[in-house]
Amino acid sequence: MKIYQVVASLNFGDAIGNDVVAKKHVIEDMGIETEIYAAGIAAKVTEPGAYLLDNMPKVNEDDIVIYHMGNGSPVNHMVTELNCRKIMVYHNITPYEFFGIDNISSSENCRIGLEDMKGHMKGKFDSYIADSEFNKSDMIKMGYNESRIDVIPVIVPFDDYKQEPDPDMVQKLSDGITNIIFVGRIAPNKKQEDIIRAFAYYKENVNPSSRLILVGSHDVNGMYYPDLVSYIDEIGVSDVIFPGHITFAEILAIYKTAHVFLCMSEHEGFCVPLLEAMTFDVPVIAYNACAVPETIGGAGVVVDSKDPVFLSKVIDEVVNNREMRSMITEAQRRRLEDFRYEKIKDDFQKYLRKFMEDFPPRSEGKGKDSYDKIYDITENNMKNAGKDMEFSRNALHSYAERLSETTDITALVNSGCSVREFIETAFITFFGILPSDNDYEFWENEEKTGGRTAFMEKLITYACSSQDRINRGIRIKYNPFA
Numbered sequence: 453m454k455i456y457q458v459v460a461s462l463n464f465g466d467a468i469g470n471d472v473v474a475k476k477h478v479i480e481d482m483g484i485e486t487e488i489y490a491a492g493i494a495a496k497v498t499e500p501g502a503y504l505l506d507n508m509p510k511v512n513e514d515d516i517v518i519y520h521m522g523n524g525s526p527v528n529h530m531v532t533e534l535n536c537r538k539i540m541v542y543h544n545i546t547p548y549e550f551f552g553i554d555n556i557s558s559s560e561n562c563r564i565g566l567e568d569m570k571g572h573m574k575g576k577f578d579s580y581i582a583d584s585e586f587n588k589s590d591m592i593k594m595g596y597n598e599s600r601i602d603v604i605p606v607i608v609p610f611d612d613y614k615q616e617p618d619p620d621m622v623q624k625l626s627d628g629i630t631n632i633i634f635v636g637r638i639a640p641n642k643k644q645e646d647i648i649r650a651f652a653y654y655k656e657n658v659n660p661s662s663r664l665i666l667v668g669s670h671d672v673n674g675m676y677y678p679d680l681v682s683y684i685d686e687i688g689v690s691d692v693i694f695p696g697h698i699t700f701a702e703i704l705a706i707y708k709t710a711h712v713f714l715c716m717s718e719h720e721g722f723c724v725p726l727l728e729a730m731t732f733d734v735p736v737i738a739y740n741a742c743a744v745p746e747t748i749g750g751a752g753v754v755v756d757s758k759d760p761v762f763l764s765k766v767i768d769e770v771v772n773n774r775e776m777r778s779m780i781t782e783a784q785r786r787r788l789e790d791f792r793y794e795k796i797k798d799d800f801q802k803y804l805r806k807f808m809e810d811f812p813p814r815s816e817g818k819g820k821d822s823y824d825k826i827y828d829i830t831e832n833n834m835k836n837a838g839k840d841m842e843f844s845r846n847a848l849h850s851y852a853e854r855l856s857e858t859t860d861i862t863a864l865v866n867s868g869c870s871v872r873e874f875i876e877t878a879f880i881t882f883f884g885i886l887p888s889d890n891d892y893e894f895w896e897n898e899e900k901t902g903g904r905t906a907f908m909e910k911l912i913t914y915a916c917s918s919q920d921r922i923n924r925g926i927r928i929k930y931n932p933f934a
Contacts, residue, residue: 524564544721
C-alpha cells in the first residue's frame with residue numbers, strides 16, 4: 453500500500469503547497485510509503501518525492517489517494533476515476549466573481565472548480581477533510597454528507613519560523629517607523645485596496661511615521677495589481693511597499709519588525725498568515741469574514757467595519773496601548789496552542805488510521821478469492837442439480853469490478869482468458885447481460901478471421917462507444933485501444 457497526494461499545482465510557499473509537503477512528512481513518520489504528484493510543480497519546490505502527474509504509476513485498489521481540492525482543473529475529473537481508496541482535502545475555492553476585475557482565466561478557473569465540487573466530484577470520495585469549519589459548512593451547503601467530513605486544520609511546521617531572519621531587512625525596517633503589514637497573494641478577494649485606504653487615512657491623520665508592506669506575489673497577466681498601483685498614485689499616499697519576490701528569510705524579517713498585521717480579506721478558507729503573525733507576537737486586526745474569525749479564535753481584534761477612520765483608531769490603540777497589545781499577544785499565544793504541529797500531526801495520523809480501519813484494503817487478490825469461493829459453491833450446487841454454470845469465473849470477477857463503476861480494460865486484455873470468456877466478460881462488464889448464442893458466434897468468427905488483438909480491439913471499441921454502456925455510467929480507465 454502507498455499513499456499518493458495529488459494536487460493540481462504544487463506551488464512554493466502557498467498554503468496548499470505547504471500543507472501537501474507537511475502531510476507528506478507526517479505520513480512518512482507513520483512508516484507508510486508516500487509520494488506527491490502534481491500537474492505543475494514550481495521551480496523553487498525541491499521536496500524529494502514530488503513528481504509531475506504524467507509520471508504517476510497506476511494505483512492499486514489497496515492504495516490511498518489524498519486529493520487537495522482548491523481550484524478548477526482537469527485533474528478534478530481524473531482523480532475521481534482512480535480505482536482506489538480516496539480522500540479529498542477541501543481547501544475552499546474563491547468565488548469566481550472576485551476575479552472579474554483581475555483576470556478572466558482566474559475567474560473561469562474558480563467557476564469550474566466550484567462547478568466540479570457541486571456536481572462531478574460529489575460522492576466520488578470515501579472521506580473528506582475540511583481544514584476549517586467554514587470550509588465544512590461550504591461543503592454541506594453544496595450537498596456533501598456532514599457525517600463524512602472531518603475538520604483538521606492545515607499542518608503548519610512552526611519550527612520553520614525559528615530560522616534566522618534576514619539581518620539586512622531587519623536593520624532596514626528597524627528605523628523607528630511603524631510597520632503595518634499584510635501577507636498574502638495580491639488578489640481581489642484579499643482586498644488590499646481596503647488596507648491601502650485605511651493606511652492612507654492613518655498615515656495622513658494619525659501617524660505620518662508609518663509604512664505599509666504588502667507581501668505577496670501577483671498575477672502578471674492580471675489587472676488588479678496595476679489597478680492598486682494606480683490607486684496609490686490617485687490618492688497620493690506614500691510608503692506603500694510591494695516587496696515582490698523575496699526570500700523566506702526576508703519574510704521572517706518583515707514579521708519580526710511588524711507592529712500590526714492588518715487583514716481586510718473577504719474570502720479565506722483558513723488564512724495561515726494569521727498564525728504566522730501570531731508566531732511573531734504581531735497583533736492581528738482582521739475583518740470579520742469567512743474563516744478569519746474562526747482561525748483567530750477569539751485572539752486578535754476582529755472588526756465589522758472597514759471605515760478608515762475607525763480602523764485608524766483601532767490601529768493606533770493597538771500600536772500605542774501597551775496593556776492592550778500585551779493582552780492581544782498573550783491571547784494569540786494561547787490560540788497558537790490549538791495549532792501546534794505535534795497536535796495537528798497527531799489528529800491527522802489518528803484520522804488516517806481510522807480511515808484505514810473503516811475502509812480496509814480492497815486487495816485484488818483477496819477480492820478474487822472471495823468471489824472464487826462463491827463461484828465454487830454455486831458451481832458445485834449446479835452440478836449436483838445436473839446443470840452447468842451459465843457464465844465463467846472470469847465474468848464474475850469482471851462483474852464485481854463493474855459494481856464499482858470502473859473498468860480496467862488493460863487488465864481485461866491481459867487476463868489471458870479464452871476467446872469465449874473474453875466475449876462473455878465484455879458483455880457482462882459493459883452491458884450487464886450474458887451474450888446470446890448469436891453474439892458468441894459473431895465475435896468468435898471475428899477472432900478467427902482477424903486475429904486475437906484485432907478481435908479484442910473491435911469488441912472493446914464497440915462496447916466503449918455503445919449508448920447502453922454510457923447510460924449505465926460504466927467509466928473506462930486504462931484503455932490501450934483509446
